[in-house]
Amino acid sequence: MGRQKEFDREEALHKAMEVFWTRGYGASSIQDLVEHMSINRQSLYDTFGDKHALYLQALDRYRDIEGRKIVELMERPGSVKRNLRQLFEITIEKALSDRRGCFMGNAMSELAGRCQDTAARTCGNMGAAHEAFYRALLRGKREGELKRIRDARAVARFLYSSLQGLVLTGKATQDRKTLKDIVTVTLSVID
């Protein structure tokens, strides 16, 4: 009943995510969003609510996409150390080729301190990452690869924090050696 949408909802949301990811919340105007999403202003409001609601939906989409990547990488069978090393190396390459950083990290920095909805989402995403690291570390212990680790929960928390620090560092400098040094020392705690 009624006319059908001419645009794909998920596609438009994905574009919105890229705009917010690139410019942040405050620096993204509705005009920017309308143009990049290739939909009409009114369709944006009808479909996603206001700017803030759209931002939260974009955050959710990012979690679904990027969060899943971490979980999948951590669940890959074989060496846990190798999986972790690969995650950090991929992160370095991304930081060097793309200065947007991590959308979740950006959201933490820009809004989590004064927006409850954003804080809840970034915190939830962080918790999921902790869980993925934690499970991987437990498996590493079980399989005898990570005998030296005592408090796997603490190490999991450390790893995510370190990952965010690495990404942030990549925004200030493009020096590969600096990023590589950070990863080398970070991974030394699971050696």
Place this chain on the structure above:
Amino acid sequence: MGRQKEFDREEALHKAMEVFWTRGYGASSIQDLVEHMSINRQSLYDTFGDKHALYLQALDRYRDIEGRKIVELMERPGSVKRNLRQLFEITIEKALSDRRGCFMGNAMSELAGRCQDTAARTCGNMGAAHEAFYRALLRGKREGELKRIRDARAVARFLYSSLQGLVLTGKATQDRKTLKDIVTVTLSVID
């Protein structure tokens, strides 16, 4: 020669720094700044230039104040480990009582990716912190406290990145245990 300023330049700049630190660049309006700095709109423009120039000067002031704190703490005689532990513990307490985070970290996240001036300042500040950590680590090695450290440069870079990750984590969660876990594991690399 002419009338004197009715406000103190440094005091006004300090207030501006607090506004930018709290709200970020984009979310701080000239009106906010005028009100918190307790100076006239025109005086702001005459004294500091435009909004962007004021922001850079606020960043410089932050570096002078907070950067010096790190340097001084790292130069304190006695145990290097103790000094580092104290730095990280202070950072936890600040994160729990004040959600503004680190102005430099905020600047990296919000602007360093697309503003050359900001990138230069955050990068310079990071370099200074690296240097302070590096010198402290060297002293620790020299004095026999940190025998296990091989690449002090890499560890210095790691420490600053970890510090930023910790602060960012504090924006998403106020859970003390989470932050404490991160610090415990971070400091385990210099144990």
Place this chain on the structure above:
DNA sequence: TTCGTTCTTGACTGTTCGTTCCAGAAAGGG
């Protein structure tokens, strides 16, 4: 076909933005 619903479109709302202009008040140098 007709009706009801939904989507699209572009103009439009009032507000706030960063910035500038201007007139006048205040102060030091001659």
Place this chain on the structure above:
DNA sequence: CCCTTTCTGGAACGAACAGTCAAGAACGAA
């Protein structure tokens, strides 16, 4: 004293902002 310089305060600028409105086009159901 006057002159020059500087600071102050408020009004004003055009542009951009988030969000809304009304009219019409497109479709499904009856």
